[in-house]
Amino acid sequence: MTQRLWYLIPVSIWLVLLLFAAPAEACGCGAYIPREGEGTVVQERALVRWDGQTEDIVMALGVQGNTTEAAWIMPVPVEATVQLGQAELFDTLQELTKPRVEYRYGLIPPVALGAGAAPDGAVGGAAPVTLLRQQTLGPFEVSTLAATDATALSDWLADNGYTFPDGLDEVLQAYVEQKWFYIAARLTSGANGQELSGELDPLWITFPSDELIYPMRATALATGVMPVYLYVLSDHRVEKAQTFGDSRVAFAGWIEPAALPAESPLAPFVDRKLFLTKFEERIWNPPSVNDDYRFSPAAADEIYYDVEIEYRYDIGGVPIILLVMGGACLVGLVIIVGGTVLLLSRQRRRTATA
Structure with missing residues (x-):
């Protein structure tokens, strides 16, 4: 029987927002508010790479609906740089970590009797908000911000066209107290009013860090079950202490530069032999999320991959x-x-x- 996996979409602290609030549709990063009509984040995936000194986070969202403008805000521990990532990156990761198929042969196909089995499982005295940098990256308008006051940060974003769900100030307050920075990005479809749909171009954020961390707290604003896909590249297999739902490792294995084509979108992140750990988590109660993901080396670099059993009932068509x-x-x-x-x-x- 082919095992069915609940694939989980990586939850960064991105707050997917749209102007002129309609009812908020929460994503793993916070809230999704359409400017016109309705829109829903149907897929959110992230790659995190850490070499002991620098962390890279690449985030991509899949959007479905009839909205024409979207925006994000993402807290980061220190001031970060932002660039566009390659759209094909997550297709490459998905192909690399997909289950291996093993074949079994049988006489008669089984008769389905019911549902399938459940899955496995800022310095004092400074301005409260400081605009550090603005840049245009493809379809994105990106601002890097520092803030010493969560309310002032919310006001700045509102004055610049962002609308927030209730409770955002409380989420941002935890980051303000830690003196984090913020990446705010806006994506528009252009003057032709074309709807945003499908996989959006990923943003690649880089910042110095002495720990492997992934922002999660804004997930508490979500109103429904939240799935997470998270790929982590590091020197060794990693594990995370925080779990807010059904969590599992779906893949764990080494990746070497020589094994990748020169034009692979994963090549810029694999400059030496690294270990890739893929986490999948399904958060059933988002308000329970009260911390970020923090990762540490696992006890051993144990290899793991999912196996799908496929039964065959013929040979050569007979x-x-x-x-x-x-x-x-x-x-x-x-x-x-x-x-x-x-x-x-x-x-x-x-x-x-x-």
Whole structure:
């Protein structure tokens, strides 16, 4: 039976927002508010790479709906740089970490009797908000901010066209107290009013860090079950102390530069032999999320990959049961013919000696 996995979408602290609030649709990063019509984040994935000194986070979102403008805000521990990532990165990661298929052969396909099995499982005295940098990256308008007051930060974003769900100030307050910085990005479809849909271009954020951390607290604003996909590249297999739902490792294995094509979108992140750990988590109660993901080395670099069992009931298009029956008939025929020949031979001997 092919095992069914609940694939979880990585939850960064991105707050997917749209102007002129309609009812908020929470994503793993916070809230999604359409400017016109309705829109929903249907897929959110992230790659995190850490070499002991520098952390990279690449985030991509999949959007479905009839909205024409979207924006994010992401807290980071220190001032960060931002650039565009390659759109094909997550397709490459998905292909690399997909389950391996093992084949089994059977006589008769099983009869489905019910539902399938459940899955495995700022310095004092400074301005309260400081605009550090603005840049245009493809379809994104990106601002890097520092803030010493959560309310002032919310006001700045509101004055610049962002609308927030209730409770955002409380989420940002924890980061303000830690003197974090913020990446605010706006994506528009352009003057033609084309709807945003499908996979959006990923943003690649880089900052110095002495720990491997992934912002999660804004997930508390979500109103429904939140799935998370998270790929982590590091010197060794990692584990996370925080779990806010059903969490599992879906892949764990080494990746070497020589194994990647030169043009692979993963190549810029794999400059030496690294260990890739893929986490999947399904957060059933988002308000319970009260911390960020922090990662540490696992006890061992144990290799793991999912296996899907696929049953086959034919060989070369011929049902196996027919081959078995045909083989049995052939064996039976051989026995009958052989027995008949033996019997006739004995009778001839008896006749000859009579």
